[in-house]
Amino acid sequence: MNLMDEAPDAGLLALFESPDDLVHAIEKVKKQRYRKVEAYTPFPIHEVIHALGIKRSKIPWGTLFMCLLGGTLGFGMQAWMNGISWPINVAGKPFISAPAFVPITFELTVLIGGISTVVLLFLMCGLPNRHKAVLDHRLTDDLFGLYVEKSDPRFNEGELQGIFRDCHVKEIKNFGD
C-alpha cells in the first residue's frame, strides 16, 4: 500500500525554527504579492493564519443548520412515532407530550450537529488525504514551514531565498524542477 507518496506541486519550502520567523517570512512574501502560499505548523498559530489572510471558517454555519435540523427531526420522530403512528397512553399524558420529548430532542440536536461538524471538517480539509505527501517529517514535530508554489505568477526563486534568509531560515528545500 502506498499512501501519501505523491510528489508535491513544484515549489520552495522554507523551514524555520521559530513561529515568529515564519510569521515574518509570510508577511514579507505576502508584501511581494505572492498568492500560492501555504504554511505548515505542528500546532495551530493564530498569527500565521492571520498573516496568510485566511478567512474565518464557515463550518459553524453548517453546524447551526445541522443542529436545528437534528432537533427538528428528533422532536418530529418522537411525536410521529408515539403520537401518530402508534399512539401510546402513558399515565394519561398527552400523546404528543412536549416536556417528555425534550431530553431526546436535545440529544439528537447535539448528536447530528456534532457528527456533521466533523464530516464538514473532513470535507473542508480534504481528509482522508491518501496521496499528498508530507513535505518534511519535522513539520509535525518542531519546525515551521512556508511553501510557495512555482506556479505562482510572481514566483522568483532568488527573491524568495533572500526573504527566507532574512528571516533566519534553517533550511530551504526545492521541490520539482
Add this chain to the structure above:
Amino acid sequence: MSTQVLLNPLEEEPLIAPDKIYGDVTHDVCKPLESFPTKMWWIAFLSALVLFSFGARMVSITIADGIGTWGLNNPVGWAVDITTFVFWIGIGHAGTLISAILLLFRQKWRTAINRSAEAMTIFAVMTAGMFPLLHTGRPWYACFWLFPYPNQRGLWVNFKSPLLWDVFAVSTYLTISLLFWYLGLIPDIASVRDRAKNKIRRTIYTILSFGWRGSARNWNHYEIVCLILAGLSTPLVLSVHTIVSFDFAVSILPGWHTTIFPPYFVAGAIFSGFAMVVTLLVIAREVFGLKDYIQIKHLENMNKVMLLTGMMVGYAYIIEFFTAWYSGNLYERFIFINRATGPYWWAYWTMMTCNVISPQIFWFKKLRRNLAVMFVVSIVINIGMWFERFVIIVTSLHRDYLPASWGYYRMTIYEVAMLVGSFGFFFIFFLLFCRFMPTIAMFEVKSIMKLKSNEV
C-alpha cells in the same frame, strides 16, 4: 524550580518543565510508544486481563442461566448492575469536563491531562454500557428493544420513559466524546507517523491520522471545530448525568423522587471522575516518565476541583435529609432515617466518610500536593462514590410501603465478578491506549509553551 516558586508566590507556576523545547515534547511523549513495553506495563496489563477473564467467565454463566444468578429479589429489583452503570458513567464526566468546559474557560493546565482524561471517558462509558445490556437478560435482543426501528408490528419504543432517554443520552455522549477525542488525536498521530522508521508502522499511523499534514488552512478549520465540539459537549456533560438521575427522580419512590437529583448527580459525577483521573495520572506519569508535563500543579488543581465538588455532594446529602424531614412526608422521612440507621447503615456511613470527610484534607496545601495522599484519597473517593449509588438505589428499594414485603439484598459472586471484571475491561483499554497513542496532547502542549527565544 520549586524554590523559585516559594520566593515569589505571585509568579505563576510553570505548567511544563521550563527547559523543554518543541522537539522534546514529541520525543518524550512518543518514547513509550516506540519501545518495547516495560515490565510494569506487562504486569498491569496481565492483571487487568486476569480480572477481565474472571468477570467474563461469570458473565457468560449469567447470560447462559439468566439474571437469577444475581442477588436481586422482590423489593430490590435493581442493585449492583445499575449502581455500577451509574458509577462508570459518572467516571466519564471528568474527561469531558476537562476537554470541553476547561477549553471554553481557556484553562491552559488542561492541555497535559485532557487526552488521557478523554480516553478514560470513552472507556468508562463503554464499560458502563454493558450493565444495562446485561440486565436485560438477553443482551443480543437489546438493540431491538432500545432503538426505534421500523418493525413488522409497527410498534415503537416509548419516548416518555426515562430509561429510553438514557439510551439516547449515553449513546450520544459516547459518540461525541469519541469524535472529540479522536479529532484531538489526529495531529498527534501524524507526529507519530512522521517519526516512524518502519514501513508497516508508518502505514498504520498514516491511516489512523487520515493523512493530516498540518497546513494553516486546515488548522483554521480544525480549531473552530474543536471549539464547536467543546460547545456542544458542555451541555452534553451536564445533560448525561441529569438524564441518568431522571431514571430515579421521575419515579415516585421515596428516596428517588427528588428534584435535587440532577445537579447532585452531575456534581457527584465530576467528583468521582476527577478522582479517577488523579488515580490514573499518578500512575501514568510514573510509568511513562511524563513528570515534566504532568506536574504537581495539574494534580493540585484537580484536587481543588475534588474538594469543591466533594462539598457540593456533601451539601446534597445533608439537604436531601433535611428536606425529607421538613417535608412532613412520613414515607420520605422513614427512608432517610432508615438509610442512616437501618440495615444498610454501613453503606450509608461508608459513603459519608469517603465522600464528605476524606476530601477535606485537600484544604491543606502540603497534603493536596502530596502524591501518596492524593492517590489514597482518590481511591477512597471512588469507593465512596460507588457506595453513594448503592445507597440511593438499594436502600430506597429494600423497604417499601408494605412492611410485609421488606427484604435484604446481598451481592452474589456473579455480581462481584461483574464489578471486578468491569475494572479489568476498563484497564485493558486504558493500557492499550497508553501503549499505542500519545497520552499527552502534544500539539496543545506545544501551543502553550513559552520558549526563551519567543520572549526576546
